[in-house]
Amino acid sequence: MEHITLLLGIVIVTALVFDFTNGFHDTANAMATTISTGALKPKTAVAMSAVLNLVGAFLSVEVAKTISGGIINEGGLKTEVIFAALVGAILWNLLTWLLGLPSSSSHALFGGLIGAAVMSMGWSSVNGGTVVTKVLLPAVAAPLVAGIAATLATRLTYKISSRTDEKATSKGYRAGQIASAGLVSLAHGTNDAQKTMGIITLALITGGVLNPGANPPMWVIVSAGLAIAMGTYLGGWRIIRTMGKGLTELAPPQGFAAQTSAATAILASSHIGFSLSTTQVCSGAVMGAGLGRKGGVVRWSTATRMFVAWGLTLPAAGLVGAGAELLTKQGTWGIATTAALLIGGSAVIWSLSRRQPVDHTNVTADEIGTTGTAEPAGVVTTAIAAVTPPPAGPVAASTATPSAPTTTTTGDVAPAPSVADSARPATV
Amino acid sequence: MKIDWAALGSVFGVSLVVTVALVGLFTLGIVGLSKQEQARTAGGGTAAIPARVGAYACFALCAAAVAYGIYLIVV
Numbered sequence: 001m002e003h004i005t006l007l008l009g010i011v012i013v014t015a016l017v018f019d020f021t022n023g024f025h026d027t028a029n030a031m032a033t034t035i036s037t038g039a040l041k042p043k044t045a046v047a048m049s050a051v052l053n054l055v056g057a058f059l060s061v062e063v064a065k066t067i068s069g070g071i072i073n074e075g076g077l078k079t080e081v082i083f084a085a086l087v088g089a090i091l092w093n094l095l096t097w098l099l100g101l102p103s104s105s106s107h108a109l110f111g112g113l114i115g116a117a118v119m120s121m122g123w124s125s126v127n128g129g130t131v132v133t134k135v136l137l138p139a140v141a142a143p144l145v146a147g148i149a150a151t152l153a154t155r156l157t158y159k160i161s162s163r164t165d166e167k168a169t170s171k172g173y174r175a176g177q178i179a180s181a182g183l184v185s186l187a188h189g190t191n192d193a194q195k196t197m198g199i200i201t202l203a204l205i206t207g208g209v210l211n212p213g214a215n216p217p218m219w220v221i222v223s224a225g226l227a228i229a230m231g232t233y234l235g236g237w238r239i240i241r242t243m244g245k246g247l248t249e250l251a252p253p254q255g256f257a258a259q260t261s262a263a264t265a266i267l268a269s270s271h272i273g274f275s276l277s278t279t280q281v282c283s284g285a286v287m288g289a290g291l292g293r294k295g296g297v298v299r300w301s302t303a304t305r306m307f308v309a310w311g312l313t314l315p316a317a318g319l320v321g322a323g324a325e326l327l328t329k330q331g332t333w334g335i336a337t338t339a340a341l342l343i344g345g346s347a348v349i350w351s352l353s354r355r356q357p358v359d360h361t362n363v364t365a366d367e368i369g370t371t372g373t374a375e376p377a378g379v380v381t382t383a384i385a386a387v388t389p390p391p392a393g394p395v396a397a398s399t400a401t402p403s404a405p406t407t408t409t410t411g412d413v414a415p416a417p418s419v420a421d422s423a424r425p426a427t428v
Numbered sequence: 429m430k431i432d433w434a435a436l437g438s439v440f441g442v443s444l445v446v447t448v449a450l451v452g453l454f455t456l457g458i459v460g461l462s463k464q465e466q467a468r469t470a471g472g473g474t475a476a477i478p479a480r481v482g483a484y485a486c487f488a489l490c491a492a493a494v495a496y497g498i499y500l501i502v503v
Contacts, residue, residue: 059502133431141436149444153451160455164462172458176490183497190501257451264450265443267500272442274435 007079008207010339012200014086016227019196021093022105023231028239029282030184035364036244037255039174042360049185050233056189057225067199071110071134072117073125079206080328080335081116082199087342088112088321092313094349100238101309104277107135111317119325139310142276143284150261150285154292157253173252180259187266188278189228196224237358243283245364246302248290258289450493457486
């Protein structure tokens, strides 16, 4: 380890921060429906998810060999480019968390990588076709696949159980839901912690610390697993609220159908080799379950905001990544500035989140519609003004940057007031 | 750019079939158990047994599916 340079150290820390934001951003995937149907208490749910994420990180030895799965040409990838990409991904994760919108952490990472790589090596470093097949198409397919399955499953389960007492069955549904949610958590730990290990390993190889083709050292596996588990335990309560209550109201049979469909679609996609984003699968499943019950309603304004966020993920993270790369290219002072901007940006997002905290105590509260209407709008607007518009590249990078420590503290407890606010559609 | 429609199609098909089958099975299990309880409280002794056995069979199949899911994650 004596060869680890300062830049390499920064990249490792930033990768772990990204891993951490990934954890709290994606807690909702496994646990939002579990919490909203009351199958588990909020704290219990995130604790269980954290443990399974940690276990998942150790389960598979097959660490991602590439960061981007072929989206960019990783041949001449420089360490600073990885750093810039991570900055873009972290900032987008934090912003969407502030707004309470579930969006794919992997797509944010891809976006950051694309932006940074283009800035560093030009457009030829990006495989446009792979972007379509790995990001755009799955984004459309994921909610459809999981949503249709969840709708049909919800209908079926209501039909079969129509003549039984609701009280007698809801306990069983909750148990089933916990099992499905556990599978989602486990799969998430395996996939996403693996991704961070891949990034760190790649950076170590690029930096000459490890030989090409080397397996990740134990400390990389342990730290990546711990970072994602801690992020998960903090719980992205704002996003959990949107997924569990904002998109639709879920009864236990629906929660069970949604979670089972999500778990199945995730495992099927990763096994068959057409990878779908966990977040998009879960959101689609929740909406599908909402539609499957007679009289069930999906709040399309919230859903639309979420879809818009999905569409913006790649370009927004890309712009920030490109801006960050522009800075880091300037040399040491540029890297220092980027790091400072990341910390500053994270601090700004965190302080904005404190205005209307959402945590385990109010995550299932019903005030979503009301609270969201008046004040949250202010928060959202400010946040958007602060972060989204500046996509002017380098500037954006600065605004949006989160720091590792700040993020950590911030992440979990923050609230997403406006998220569920149906009164404010698609601003994002 | 080559879109792997076959893979997408099979993900769709597998997700749909497996989800609906699992949810259906599990629901049958739940319903079976609650029927069995009803029968017991109503005093019917023997009617409860098939319902209970059926329910446990359903749950066992679901547990097998979860085990297979874990196997897929690990391997």
